[in-house]
Amino acid sequence: MATVAEASHKDRILASPLARRLAKQAGLDLGSLQGSGPHDRIIKRDIEAALGVGRDGASAGQAVATVPGRAFAAVPALSDEKILALYDKGAYKILPHDNMRKVIAERLTIATQTIPHFYLSVDCRLDDLMRARERMNAASPHEGPRAYKLSVNDFIIKAMALALQEVPAANATWTEGGMLRHRYSDVGVAVAVEGGLFTPIIHQAEVKSLSEISNEMRDLAKRARKRRLAPHEYQGGTTSISNLGMYGIKSFDAVINPPHATILAVGTAERRAVVVGESIAPATVMNVTLSCDHRVVDGATGAALLGTFKAFIEDPVRMLV
Amino acid sequence: MTSRDYDIVVLGAGPGGYVAAIRAAQLGFRTAIVERAHLGGICLNWGCIPTKALLRSAEIFRMCGRANEFGVTRGGKTRVDLKTLVGRSRTVAGELNTGVGFLLKKNCVDVIWGEARIVGPGKLAVRKLKKASEHTEPSAPKDALGPGDYAAQHIIVATGARPRVLPGLEPDGKLIWTYFEAMQPPAIPKSLLVIGSGAIGIEFASFYCALGADVTVVEILPEILPAEDAEIAALARKAFEKHGIKIFTDTKVVDLEKEADAVTATIEFGDGKRQTIKTERAISAVGVVGNVEGLGLEELSVTIDKETIVADGLGRTNVPGIYAIGDVAGAPMLAHKAEHEGVVCVEAIKRLNVHGLDKLRIPGCTYSDPQVASVGLTEDKAKAAGRQVRIGRFPFRANGKAFALGEREGLVKTIFDANTGELIGAHMVGAEVTELIQGFVIAMQLEATEEDLMRTVFPHPTLSEMMYESVLAAYGRAIHIPPAAGR
Numbered sequence: 055m056a057t058v059a060e061a062s063h064k065d066r067i068l069a070s071p072l073a074r075r076l077a078k079q080a081g082l083d084l085g086s087l088q089g090s091g092p093h094d095r096i097i098k099r100d101i102e103a104a105l106g107v108g109r110d111g112a113s114a115g116q117a118v119a120t121v122p123g124r125a126f127a128a129v130p131a132l133s134d135e136k137i138l139a140l141y142d143k144g145a146y147k148i149l150p151h152d153n154m155r156k157v158i159a160e161r162l163t164i165a166t167q168t169i170p171h172f173y174l175s176v177d178c179r180l181d182d183l184m185r186a187r188e189r190m191n192a193a194s195p196h197e198g199p200r201a202y203k204l205s206v207n208d209f210i211i212k213a214m215a216l217a218l219q220e221v222p223a224a225n226a227t228w229t230e231g232g233m234l235r236h237r238y239s240d241v242g243v244a245v246a247v248e249g250g251l252f253t254p255i256i257h258q259a260e261v262k263s264l265s266e267i268s269n270e271m272r273d274l275a276k277r278a279r280k281r282r283l284a285p286h287e288y289q290g291g292t293t294s295i296s297n298l299g300m301y302g303i304k305s306f307d308a309v310i311n312p313p314h315a316t317i318l319a320v321g322t323a324e325r326r327a328v329v330v331g332e333s334i335a336p337a338t339v340m341n342v343t344l345s346c347d348h349r350v351v352d353g354a355t356g357a358a359l360l361g362t363f364k365a366f367i368e369d370p371v372r373m374l375v
Numbered sequence: 376m377t378s379r380d381y382d383i384v385v386l387g388a389g390p391g392g393y394v395a396a397i398r399a400a401q402l403g404f405r406t407a408i409v410e411r412a413h414l415g416g417i418c419l420n421w422g423c424i425p426t427k428a429l430l431r432s433a434e435i436f437r438m439c440g441r442a443n444e445f446g447v448t449r450g451g452k453t454r455v456d457l458k459t460l461v462g463r464s465r466t467v468a469g470e471l472n473t474g475v476g477f478l479l480k481k482n483c484v485d486v487i488w489g490e491a492r493i494v495g496p497g498k499l500a501v502r503k504l505k506k507a508s509e510h511t512e513p514s515a516p517k518d519a520l521g522p523g524d525y526a527a528q529h530i531i532v533a534t535g536a537r538p539r540v541l542p543g544l545e546p547d548g549k550l551i552w553t554y555f556e557a558m559q560p561p562a563i564p565k566s567l568l569v570i571g572s573g574a575i576g577i578e579f580a581s582f583y584c585a586l587g588a589d590v591t592v593v594e595i596l597p598e599i600l601p602a603e604d605a606e607i608a609a610l611a612r613k614a615f616e617k618h619g620i621k622i623f624t625d626t627k628v629v630d631l632e633k634e635a636d637a638v639t640a641t642i643e644f645g646d647g648k649r650q651t652i653k654t655e656r657a658i659s660a661v662g663v664v665g666n667v668e669g670l671g672l673e674e675l676s677v678t679i680d681k682e683t684i685v686a687d688g689l690g691r692t693n694v695p696g697i698y699a700i701g702d703v704a705g706a707p708m709l710a711h712k713a714e715h716e717g718v719v720c721v722e723a724i725k726r727l728n729v730h731g732l733d734k735l736r737i738p739g740c741t742y743s744d745p746q747v748a749s750v751g752l753t754e755d756k757a758k759a760a761g762r763q764v765r766i767g768r769f770p771f772r773a774n775g776k777a778f779a780l781g782e783r784e785g786l787v788k789t790i791f792d793a794n795t796g797e798l799i800g801a802h803m804v805g806a807e808v809t810e811l812i813q814g815f816v817i818a819m820q821l822e823a824t825e826e827d828l829m830r831t832v833f834p835h836p837t838l839s840e841m842m843y844e845s846v847l848a849a850y851g852r853a854i855h856i857p858p859a860a861g862r
Contacts, residue, residue, distance in 0.1 A: 070822030072797050079795065090730065098797070098822055099730075258695065273726060284729030 069096035076101040086152050088281050103285075104153060154250040165309050170348040173307050174356050178367045180323050180338040183209055186370045190264070202265035206323060206340075207243070207297050211267050212373055213366035214295060214318055215239035215259035217359055224359040225292050227313045228349045234313075242294035242311060243271060245278040252278040253311055255291040264373075299323060305341040315350035316359070319343040340367075381405045383721065384499060384527035386491050386670065389416020391701030391713025392533035393475050399721045400482040407485035407525065411504045414475040414486070414516065416535055418710040420468050425558055426578055428464035430742050433585035437744065444781065455586055461559045476516045488515035489522045493671040496696055499525040529696055529724050532670060532684060533717065536663035536702035544570060544631055544659045550638050551631065552658045554579070564588055564655035568640050570628050572599035574741040576660035577615075581743035584620050591621040591652055593628055593642055602707075602739060604753040604802040607788060611804045614745050614784055631657065665703040672697075688731015690720030698724075712737050735799075736819050740809040745785055748812035751800035751819060754790055763793040765825075767849025769841045771805045773856050776836040782806035787845040789815070796824035801845075807838055814842055825850060 067084045069077070073096045077084050080101065087104055089096035151159070187204050195201045218225040218239040227234040239260040242253040254274035256267055277283050293315070296308040299322040308319035321341040328337045342363070346356040366373050383399045385392045388410035399406040413420045432455075439453040479486055489501040501522050515521075538553040540546065546553045557579050565588065569580045572594035584590045592599065592615075599615075599622060600608040612622055625645035632639040639653045665683040677692050677699075678685040683706075684699035686692050692699055698720050701713030715732050722728030738750040757764050771777040771785035785805015792799050801815035818828055825846055833843040847853040 071824045071827050072795065072822035075795055075824055277726075287729070 067096065068093060070098065073097050073101050080105055083150075086150065088153070090284075094282075152249060154247075158250055161312060162309050165312050169310050169312065171307075171310060171345050172348055172353070172356070173343055173345055174353075174360050175305060175341060175343040176360050176364055178340050178342060178364050179328070180206070180340050180367070183367060183370045184323075184338055194265075200265070202268050204264055204268050206299070207295070207320070208264050208268040208271060209367065209370060209373070210295060210297070210318070210320060210342075211241050211243060211256055211259050211271065212262075212264055213363050213370075214293060215241050215256075215262075216366055216373060217362040218293060219260050220362045221355060221359040223355050224316060224346075224351050226315050226350050227292070228315065228347060229313075233350065236292040238292070240291045240293075242288070242291035242314070243274075244294060244296040244311075245275045247279050247281065252281075252283060252288050253291070253294050254278050254283055254288050293317065295320060299340065305343055307343055308345050310345050310347055315347040316356070317345045318363070319345065379523065379525045381407045381485075381525065381527040383407075383529045383531060383724065384409065384487075384491075384525060385531045385533055385717075387416065387533040387535055387666075387701075387703075388414045388475065388479075388486070389533060389535045389701065389713065390418045390710040391535070391717045392416065392531070393479060394714040395531055395533060395700060395717030395721050396484045397478060397482050398718045399724075400484050402721065402725045402727075404721070404725075406483075407487050407520070407527070408479065409487045409489065409491040409499070409501055411488070411490045413472055414479070415468075415472045417537075419471050419475065421555055421558060423710055424471055425464040425468045426554075426582075427742060428467040429460065429558065429582055430578060430744075432460045432463065433582045434744065437585050441781070455563070457560065457563060464558065480518065486516055486519040487521075487525065488519040490669070491525075492669065493530060493675060493697065494524075496675070496694075497526055497528060497530070499527060499530065501525060529698065531690065531698045531700060531717070531720055532672070532692075532703055533699075533701045533713065534666040534670065534703045535713075536665050536708055538659065539662045539664045541659065541661050544628060544657075544661070546659050547633070550633050550636075550656060552656060554658075554660070557658050566654040566656075567591070568593065568628075568638065568652060568654040568657040569660060570640075570657060571660035571662065572596075572622070572624075573601065573660060573662065574739070576658065577611075577741055577743045577747075579658050579660065580615065580620050581618075584615075584618050585744065589621075589654075590619070591654065592623070593626050593640070594622070594624045595627045597625045599624060600741060600747060603741075603747055603749055604788065604800070605755055607747060607749065607786065607802045607804045610784075610786055611743070611745060611747050614804070615743070618744070663702065663708055665705070667703060688719070689723035689729075690716055691723070707734070707737055707739065709737065709739060736816060738812045738816050740812065742809060745782075745805050746808045747804050748808040749800070749802040750812055750816050751798070752790065753800060753802065754788075757790055757799055762799065764799070765791045765793045765849045767791070767845040767847065767853070769845040769848050769853060769856065771838075771841065773844070774836075774838060774841045776838050776840070777806070779836065780806060780838075787811075787841040789842075789845045789849050791825055791846075791849050796826060798823065798825070798828070798846075801842075805838075811839055811842060814839060 068089060069084050076098060082101065082104055084096055087096050087100050090100050091097040190204055194203065222235060225236045225239060238258045240255050240257045241259045242255045244251050244253050256270055259267055274287065291314060294311045294317045296317060297320040298306060299320055302322050305321040306319050308317045310317050323338050323340040325336055326339045327334050328339065344356055344360045382404035383406045385396045385408045388408050392408055396406050396408040436453065436455055442449060487501050490504050491499050491501045494500045503522050548556055554575055563586045567583050567588045567590050569576045569590060569592045572592050576592060577600060580590045580592050598605055598608045599612050616622060623642060626642050628640050629643045630641040637653055637655050638657045639651055641649055641651050643649050667679050667682060667684055672679060675694050677694050677697055684692055684704050686699040686704045690698040690700045700716035700720050702708040719728050719732055735751050738748060741747040754766060767789040769787045772783045777783055782805065788802045789798065790800035791797065798819055803812060828846040833840045844853050844855055
């Protein structure tokens with residue numbers, strides 16, 4: 055139970071004097087910002103990020119969060135006025151958008167308006183993977199820095215990273231000037247957080263071991279939920295994975311997270327009856343759906359990527375080579 | 376895992392390296408540090424610390440010359456005992472060197488003695504130092520590990536920098552010195568040419584001038600202390616010239632002729648005219664270059680640009696698992712910048728710290744007489760960046776403590792963004808300013824505005840009151856200087 059002191063501490067917004075003044079001058083609500091200074095204090099950098107302006111000095115390595123560019127304005131289907139007119143006053147309350155919500159709205163609107171999506175779906179048998187996972191987890195040290203607990207999702211990250219290396223045409227980004235062919239598989243993983251989602255990235259997942267991926271992912275997800283990620287930890291990436299399996303979703307289509315060319319929507323792993331040879335046998339099956347940016351990935355390329363992914367997932371030993 | 380597998384190995388035990396190693400150990404990493412010559416690096420053994428010891432002697436000598444002014448009389452003539460003076464400087468360095476070894480040991484950081492080469496991802500080969508230069512005095516601390524193969528998940532390169540050698544001005548250790556020789560002179564030369572007027576050149580010029588040498592400084596750029604605010608540098612120049620240092624700016628040394636016990640320099644002024652200067656000795660202080668060679672970096676395709684390793688704000692190079700901090704990772708080449716980069720780098724590996732160092736908040740200090748200290752943008756740079764500025768100036772001659780100390784020359788200058796009240800630069804020249812600047816650095820780091828500084832109580836009587844008054848002056852509110860004419 056929160057004491058009064060805790061509650062009032064929570065209400066107090068930590069912000070530097072300069073940040074307060076800059077926010078006031080720009081008409082920004084400090085309450086809508088997430089601080090990146092010590093103890094989550096809002097500092098100048100956060101105000102500049104919110105306003106979409108760069109730093110004044112050339113300061114090495116200071117990634118500036120890309121939060122709503124001012125040039126962009128989503129075209130609303132209906133004006134706010136018209137929407138409000140459809141409901142009785144008092145039948146709703148208005149919650150102001152926070153920054154994360156604005157970013158999600160902007161980026162996904164851009165994605166659906168500018169990226170020609172198509173979808174490929176395939177079932178993967180997980181029986182071998184489940185057995186391998188069980189044996190690997192049993193072999194983990196009980197504690198210490200080298201302990202791990204692999205999830206199915208860790209295998210999916212690794213398989214996607216390796217598949218992208220085998221089908222490099224799909225590890226790419228569309229730009230007007232030319233195709234960016236990426237050298238590394240930087241795999242973003244959607245993490246639901248209160249009020250939205252983050253997509254932290256496992257960089258160079260193709261060279262990392264499953265336990266490294268697993269521990270890194272656990273750390274990223276934990277910090278994503280606390281909104282303690284640095285911009286370089288969620289910006290960029292070459293593909294992403296959205297897994298709704300834990301909610302029992304059988305299959306779904308995901309919206310590509312620009313500037314990626316693909317996103318893999320992962321459904322739940324369930325026991326199903328499958329035809330093996332001439333008989334029917336029980337098996338653990340998971341459906342995955344790959345959304346492709348048709349400017350980058352054509353049907354056959356997408357199918358090759360998904361086929362390679364499936365081969366890794368169904369025979370996980372291959373990921374060790 | 377063998378006993379030679381580490382989480383982090385740091386190459387180089389200078390201020391960047393040993394601080395990174397201690398921070399790594401604090402965070403629970405299995406840590407080792409490789410050093411080939413001396414714990415504490417150049418800073419502690421041949422740089423920051425021993426020169427401060429020398430300059431302290433020079434200060435005392437100069438104050439003795441002023442003793443009568445303060446009502447203190449001494450019998451006989453004040454003399455310099457050069458052997459004791461240099462010996463004290465070496466002792467100070469030696470004591471701190473031992474201190475670094477003690478700290479590493481107490482933090483369970485393994486010291487590996489030798490020269491390291493990165494032979495593959497995460498792999499190091501450490502060899503015995505092939506040829507010890509006369510300055511390295513290699514002596515391994517007790518308990519140090521020896522040559523061999525070592526493995527580390529993360530390798531932090533902190534190998535520092537060495538004096539830049541310009542063709543024609545090659546130091547020979549006898550007539551043409553670098554800071555190594557200049558720090559332990561066998562005798563005070565009657566005359567001395569200092570080539571380069573950065574912090575190192577100016578400190579030596581100040582030191583030798585105080586001890587009676589006839590000092591000439593040659594700087595290729597239009598003003599001495601080129602990194603400093605032009606107004607402050609000009610004031611410092613006036614003070615140096617008053618002490619008797621001859622200064623030629625916008626001038627280059629085109630030839631340096633060695634004789635038996637003297638050098639003759641041909642200098643060329645901005646207008647093309649030439650002149651020769653004969654001095655007993657010359658100091659080459661034309662900057663430093665990163666120690667990037669022989670580490671195996673080229674083979675691993677680590678990006679190197681202009682003799683420094685290219686690293687991002689968290690010390691990461693283009694090759695995963697290899698990091699660079701401090702001088703070898705680029706300007707500003709300052710010990711405190713290296714220390715902070717070391718901490719940031721290690722905390723980023725631990726995923727604690729995700730923001731790089733803001734280079735506009737790194738102070739710089741020159742320990743000449745008078746001292747110079749600064750942080751942030753100079754007036755020229757602020758204006759070039761298109762900032763509208765408010766500038767405050769407060770002179771030493773209006774401060775009570777400066778009067779009492781008998782130090783009336785100097786200035787504290789503050790630069791604010793006129794629109795936001797952000798403190799974007801602070802520049803000082805005068806006695807003890809190197810100890811004052813930190814107040815403004817904290818203000819910048821905490822993002823104080825002019826209002827916060829004006830509400831801060833500064834103790835009286837102190838030199839720090841000038842900082843307060845300078846802030847007030849930027850807003851036309853200074854108490855102890857008359858309002859500007861016409862108001």
